[in-house]
Amino acid sequence: MTDLLALQELKSQISGDPNGVLNSWNHSKHHCQWQGVTCDTRHQRVTALTLSGMGLSGTISPHIGNLSFMKSIHLGENQFHGGIPQEVGLLFRLRFLNMSSNNLKGEILVNLSWCSELRVVDLISNQLEGKVPNELGSLKKLVALYLNENNLTGEIPRSLGNASSMTELALAYNHLNGNLPKELGLLKSLSWIIVGVNGLVGDIPSSVFNISTLTSFVAVENMLHGMLPANIGLTLPNLEELELGGNQFHGNIPTSITNASKLQFLDLSQNKFEGQVPTNLGDLPNLLGLNLAMNLLGSNSAGDLSFLPSLTNCSRLHTLDFPLNHFGGELPKNIGNLSLQLTYLHMGYNNISGTIPKGFGNLVNLNILSMTQNSFTGGIPGDFPKLQKLQALDLEENKLSGQILSTLCNITSLYYVGLSKNSLEGNITRFLENCKNLGQLSLSWNNFNGSISAHIFGSYLSLISLDLSHNSLIGSLPSEVGKLKGLNELDISYNKLHGEIPGTLGDCSSLEELYMQGNFFQGTIPMHLASLKGIQKLDLSNNNLTGPIPQGLEKLMFLKYLNISFNDLNGEVPTEGVFRNASQISLAGNRKLCGGIPQLRLPPCITKRKKKSRHLLIIVISVFSPVALISMILLAYIIAYNKKARRHGSSSKPSMVDKLFRVSYHELHRATSGFSPANLIGSGSFGLVYRGRLYEHGDRLIAVKVLDLQKNGASKSFKAECKALRNIRHRNLLPILSYCSSIDSKGLDFKALVYEFMGNGNLDLWLHPETAEMMGSRNLNLHERLNIAIDVASALNYLHYQCEVPIVHCDLKPSNILLDNNLVAHVGDFGQAKLLASTTDSSSLQGSSSAIAVKGSMGYVAPEYGMGLQVSTQGDVYSYGILLLEMFTGKRPTDDIFMDGLDLHNYVKTALPEQVLEVVDPILLLSKQGDEIEEESAQVGLDNDDKKMECITSILKIGVECSATSPNDRMHMGETVRKLHRIRDGFLDANYINKANLDI
Known part of the structure; x- marks a missing residue:
């Protein structure tokens, strides 16, 4: 009866049973005959509960503890939530506990140690948290402990070394830290250690490498370091799987590794291994996968690839991965003799040279072939079309020449072809006609010519990405392009295409990105483009387009980037949708546009209604008295004059500072609690910055910069900042809300500037955290740093080229860059800013000088200022270049390592491109940093790392x-912004493997 009641309570807590598993749990049968229930024959007591994979949901009732004869619980692969009942610890006969792949939360039961008969604990893939209980080490009969894919924290208990029967330990994908306990070496029967993707540090204890029974050791993506033992293959003779990728191991790969003759998978990727790869890897007859990516292997010399010929003996090899190393020399001629089982071959991002040898056609099972970013020359080998199972071919960024094989697309399985950034040539039509099944094609940055044939597009039913940019294509874009219903991205920019933009592009219903800039397209922007409901990026700039902007574009709710600059468009600019944000649109070079939001600073549109007003004025004048007539004429003249003054930027235009609300000293005193030290958030050259709350003006948070007028130059700094901020407004400039020039409570002069409060402080605190607590919470990933770099560059580009009078900041550094709650960067502190005369060539410094000393900040000041040359926009470019290097190396320009002629500029320059790993901020190399993998590029595995390093x-x-010594060698900020946008777009684009949904 006790077991029956317990089972009934269990059923009552199950809220979902889509498969009707529990329909048999009724009084028509004895409970020992219920589905999933097993009883012993003698006492008719429940001994096993087996309901795995039944789709059940709900909670697990505490009454499970009343099934006192229970030996086996299998509830895995369901949707149970809540915690594991404490009563499970009362089942002293329990041997097998499997609650994997549910949504269980809470901590692992400490009282599981009371279940002294436990053999297997499987809690994989839940949401359990807390520490791994020390008490589990007392389970002498425990054979397997599986705790992968939870939220466990803390260190791996040393007590697990007491679980003397343990053969399998799996703790991967948690948040564990600390060292790998040396006590694990006491488990002499251990065959599995799976601790990958945690935060483990330190060396791997030598005792672990002495467990001769070990068959699988997986510790990928931790922070482990040290060297592998020279005799590792001798002490681990049964090893079948060694995966240490994503750590910080260094030194050579031990040649003894080939003594582990049972080895099937060897992953040493993303470490700091150096030297030559052992040339006897062919002694591993069972080798299935070899991953050496992202190390320091090789020496850019001819003998670096001498390990490849020996791999021809590994007849079962299906994965070979060695990109992002220092491999040089040519590929061996017998590369085609590798295993016929080979499906994945990646050797990109090295310095391999010479022609691609014939023989690749022998690798008939190859699915992925990537040779990107090397120095291969010559043409594409003629035997490539034999690779009938090839799905992705990446030969980008080499020195290949000649024409594309017209038979390449005879490979019917081919989905991705990347040939961009080579010197390929010829007419692409013949090649394109044969590619019927492609999903992604990139032919950009080559020398292709000819026109785009109209009938090509009718065959590309599966195409999702087509990049033909930066070639010499001519003719028009055929209207048949509208047949590409699945097209997600189309880039035909920077060719010589002409004619009108076909309205049928609006039929490409899946289009998200469309780039047509840098051509000779003419006519109007088709209204039908407003049918692209999912479009996110649209660039039609640098063409010969005329007419108005289609109103329908403002209804595209997902459009976040629109560039129609440098055309001949006219008419009113819409004000809704993407047009509501000046930072998301570019309209420059269209002098006939009017209206739009105020931030665009366009002239107002003259409407028909105004014309009617003028007619009305004439009628009124004709009937009014002479006095009224004169008055109205004067009024009309004043109105017309003011309109003209606004159009031409007359001095009568109210400045930004003039329009600011004024605050008194007492308001600021109250807002900052009397300028309390508790509200002090920073200091500068000329004063202190306080946090405050301005109750009188909307209860808003503010930052108050109080000038120390006793310091020489403080008053001048106040005037300079007001002058610089007079007429500027940009999303990446620190918004000024008010200013105060008054008398304080002691009767002394008081000057302060009031800014919008930035919740995330300044960039310097993020790049160089001052405390361990800040270091743990303030880590900027690659995507965030790149966004900040673009924000700052955009602000400088605005100051240099889009203001009425060019402004030079003169003190750009991380502490002057503030971050709001969304980590959007805002450039602040214009205390040393200079306004350039309109007659001054702001970008040239040849022979010009100035007696005015520019202080700036040490390490960021342009070198020409020290020689007396005048202030220029290129001085800001230098500061920005240093800032950019600091952001991505993590090193200040004033760090102690920079001495004896070495500076941050040369430190990075000498490392490019081969030694980038040696100078980049190590934080950026962490494989899982925040949400980077999901938010930056939706990439997986090594391909995400490839994109990251690129x-x-x-x-x-x-x-x-940007930080070149000579000002004339530096790029302009406009070019910098464009290049950074291009880099970000390339990084965020999903790579070809992920888009193709390939299972590598």
Whole structure:
């Protein structure tokens, strides 16, 4: 009866039973005959509950503890929530506990140690938290402990070394930290150690490497370091799987590894291994996968790839991965003799040279072939079309020449082809005609010519991305492009295409990104583009388009980037949708546009209604008295004059400072609690910054910069900042709310500037946290840093080229960049800003000088200022370049390592491109940092790391060019902004493997 009642209570807590499993749990049968229930024959007591994978939901009743004869619980792969009942610890006969793949929360039961008969504990893939209980080490009969994929924290208990029967330990995908306990070496029967994707640190204890029974050791994506034992293959003779990727191991790969002849998977990727790869890897006959990616292997010399010929003996090899190393030399001629089972081969981001040898056609099972970013020359081998199972071919960024094989697309399984950034040439029509099944095609940055054939598009039913940009294509874009219903991205920018933009583009219902800039398109922007409901980015700039902006574009709710600059558009600019945010649209170079939101600073539109007003004025004048007539004429003249003054930027225009509300000293005193030290949030060259709350003006949070007028130059700084901020407004400039020039409570002069409060402080505190607590909570990932870099560059570009009078900031550094709650950057502190005369060439410094000393900040000041040259926008570019290098290396320009002629600029320059890993901020190399993998590019595995390193290298190159010694060698901020946007777009685009949904 006790068991029956317990089962009934269990059923009562189950709220979902989609498969009707519990329909048999009724009084028509004895409970020992209920589905999933097993009883012993002698006492008819429940001994096993087996309901795995039944889709059950609800909670697990505490009455489960009343099934005192229970030996086996299998409730895995359901949807149970809540906690594991404490009463489970009362089942002293329990041997098997499986509650994996549910939504269970809470902590692991400490009293599981009372279940002294336990053999297997499987709680994989739940939401359990807290520590792994020390008490589990007392389970002498425990064979397997599976706790993967939870939210466990703390250290791995040393007491687990007392669980003498343990053979399998799996703790991966948690938040564990600390060292790997040396006590695990006491488990002499241990065959599995799976502790990957945690926060483990330190060396792997030598005792672990002495467990001769070990068959699988997986510790990927931790912070483990040290060198592998030279005799590792001798002490681990039964090893089948060694995966240490994503750590900080260094030194050489031990040659003894081949003594572990049972080895099937060897993953040493994303470490700091160096030297040559052992040339006897062919002694591993069972090797299935070899991953050496992202290390320091090789020396850019001819013998670096001498390990490849030996791999031809590994007849079962299906994955070979060695990109992002220092491998040089040519591929061995017998590369085609690798295993016929090979499905994945990636050797990109090295310095491999020479022609691609023939023989690849022998690898008939190859699915993925990536040779991107090397120095391959010559043409594409003629035997590539033999790879009939090939799904992705990536040969981008090499030095390939000649024409594309017209038979390449005879590979019917081919989904992705990447050939961009080579020197390929010829007419692409013949090649395109044969590619019927492609999903992604990138042919950009080559020398292709000819027109785009109209009948091509009718065959591309599966195409989702087409990039033909930066070539010499001519002719018009065929209207048949509208047949590409599944197209997600189309880039035909920077060619020589002309004619009208086909309205049928609006039929590409899946289109999210459309780039057509840098061509000769003419006519109007088609109204039908407003049918692209999912469009997010649209660039039609630098063409010959005329006419108005279609009103329908403002209804595109997902559009977040619109560039129609440098055309000949006219008419009124819409004010809704994307047009409501000046930072998301670019309209420059269209002098006939009017209206729009105030931030665009466009002239007002002259409407028909105003014309009617003028007619009305004439009628009124004709009937009014002479006195009234004169008065109205004067009034009309004043109105017309003011309109003209506003159009031409007359001095009568009220400045930004003039329009600010004024605050008194007493209001600011009250807002900051008497300028209390508790509200002090920063200090600068000329004063202190306080946090406050301005109750009289909307109860808003503010930052108050109080000038110390006793300091020499403080008053001048106040005037300079007011002058600089007089007429500027940009989303990436620190918004000024008010100012105060008054007398304080002691009768002394008081000057302060009031800014919008930035909740995330300044960039310096994020790049260089002052405390361990801040270090743990203030880590900017790659995407966030890149966004901030673009924000700052956009602000400088606005100051230099989009203000009525160019403004030079003169003191750009991390502490002057404030971050709001969304980590959007705002450039502040214009205390040293200079306004350039309109007649001054703001970007050239040849021979010009100035007696005015520019202080700036050490490490960020342009070198020409020290020689007396005048202030220029290129001085800001230098400061920005140093800032960019600091953001992505984590090193200040004033760090102690920079001495004896070495500075931050040369430190990075000498590392590009081969030694980028040695200078980049280590935080950026963590594989799982925040939500980077999900939010930055939706990439997986190594491909995300490839994109990351490509992105970082490109950014550092910009930083080096911006911080060049000679001002004339630096790029302009407009070019910097464009390049950074291009880098970010490339990084955020899902890579070809993820888009193809390939299971590598």
